[in-house]
Amino acid sequence: MTKLNKVDTVANILERELQPTIEEWLRRVNLVSELTNVPLSDADRTGHLPKLFHDLICRLRLARDAKPSVSVAAGGHGRVRLAQGYCASMLIEESRLFQVSTFGTLHLHQDELDQSEVLLDVMTIADEVDAQLKETVISFMGAQSEKAAA
Secondary structure, eight states: OOTTSOOBOHHHHHHHTHHHHHHHHHHHHTTOHHHHTSOOOHHHHHTTHHHHHHHHHHHHHSOTTSOOOOOHHHHHHHHHHHHHTOOHHHHHHHHHHHHHHHHHHHHHTGGGBOHHHHHHHHHHHHHHHHHHHHHHHHHHHHHHHHHHHO
16 A cells, blocks of 8 residues: 555445445346346335445444444335345345445455454444344344234
């Protein structure tokens, strides 16, 4: 790294690169027929992402020993996806692509990152995305049960 390069945080880069990261996620989703078999507009397909990224960025900015909060956005996402016709495996695939797109953004900006912090931030991202997926699936299954009982 040259002295001219500014070191930045993972959270700041993800916040700054939110739109390109969402666009990359959508590009990847559009390559997965299991996901595109459910016809949705780009806005309906990506509408949950700004909130999930917000929760992720907030988590990255927490002290490492702080207890993270549960993602309300992830819970809402599960209910919406059930109504849109998704199944659980599709939620998992979307979450996987969320991680891949996020890590891709970090790769593109790796020369801006404090390398001594990157691996810890990657661990935090993986943990947060898994926690969000858990909340999404819990709400999805709850909504599924409610639908079956009605």
